[in-house]
Amino acid sequence: MSLPVQLCPALADARPGAVVRLEGDEAHHAVAVRRTAVGEELRLVDGRGRSATGVVTATGKRVLEVQVGEVVDEPRPGPAVTVVQALPKGDRGELAVEVLTEIGVERIVPWAASRSVAVWRGERAVKSHAKWAATAREAAKQARRAWFPEVTPMAATAEVAGLLAGLDLVVVLHEEARATLAGLEAPDAAGASIGVVVGPEGGLAPEEVAAFEAAGATTVRLGAEVLRTSTAGLAAVAALLARTSRWG
Incomplete structure (x- = not known):
């Protein structure tokens, strides 16, 4: 089963081992609506081809932190x-x-x-x-x-x-x-x-x-x-x- 996806525009500096912080509506949706908990795996995408998979290390009302395990840059699909x-x-x-x-x-x-x-x-x-x-x-x-x-x-x-x-x-x-x-x-x-x-x-x-x-x-x-x-x-x-x- 594929991992759930959350939009995170700030992935330019994402590297394996780094912690990415997701805030605002996206974090609220993940934590309050999807009930994402510490220890779960998650996939973050920036909508421009870069994705980062990792484990949730902290959650709050409108905040979510993920320790990155892998970063992938996908080519733009063609045609x-x-x-x-x-x-x-x-x-x-x-x-x-x-x-x-x-x-x-x-x-x-x-x-x-x-x-x-x-x-x-x-x-x-x-x-x-x-x-x-x-x-x-x-x-x-x-x-x-x-x-x-x-x-x-x-x-x-x-x-x-x-x-x-x-x-x-x-x-x-x-x-x-x-x-x-x-x-x-x-x-x-x-x-x-x-x-x-x-x-x-x-x-x-x-x-x-x-x-x-x-x-x-x-x-x-x-x-x-x-x-x-x-x-x-x-x-x-x-x-x-x-x-x-x-x-x-």
């Missing part, structure tokens, strides 16, 4: 996957972020599609983005990830098109597309990049599809079934990663 997720209604956005994080997506871009039912403005935009970021953080810990995904600020269509232009392969999921995802080859080099665009409940607008195709994207369908916006990205990323050495 890197970016998912542009149109804003869904209700809590389906957090569901999408959760499953995309669990499957290994590197970057999640909230997208204000023209037909999105949900709207992020003002204070709601700040709170919604914070929810997505917190969901990604907790899901990364649950998935035992050393590299945590980035949740970018909300992007408009033009910003998304600019982002997609720099990726090696980009697919736009569209139920009316003639091409299928099964007909594409996924890039498999360590530094390769893949992008997946997931539209809203109301579907993609023609001008959005045109903008993404002009940026080099390929419009594809997954199959005969129409998936929800909260799960379509998961299915597409899984199909693509299954063709790479990441899942080989």
Whole structure:
């Protein structure tokens, strides 16, 4: 059974034998919620590839100390996957972020599609983005990830098109597309990049599809079934990663 994971950004100086101190909400969650006790083993990650495993030597209300036994620097997984997720209604956005994080997506871009039912403005935009970021953080810990995904600020269509232009392969999921995802080859080099665009409940607008195709994207369908916006990205990323050495 794998060790429980806690996020600890201050691991730059972690060395075997050293004591790492975890404070604040992360320590509170470990001690008060997970009931972590002195003598238990724990894995700390900084979200940027470094992890340290060790034994808990002290606990407090909002503090936890771990004596490091091993430090590992994991390379960034490749190919890197970016998912542009149109804003869904209700809590389906957090569901999408959760499953995309669990499957290994590197970057999640909230997208204000023209037909999105949900709207992020003002204070709601700040709170919604914070929810997505917190969901990604907790899901990364649950998935035992050393590299945590980035949740970018909300992007408009033009910003998304600019982002997609720099990726090696980009697919736009569209139920009316003639091409299928099964007909594409996924890039498999360590530094390769893949992008997946997931539209809203109301579907993609023609001008959005045109903008993404002009940026080099390929419009594809997954199959005969129409998936929800909260799960379509998961299915597409899984199909693509299954063709790479990441899942080989």
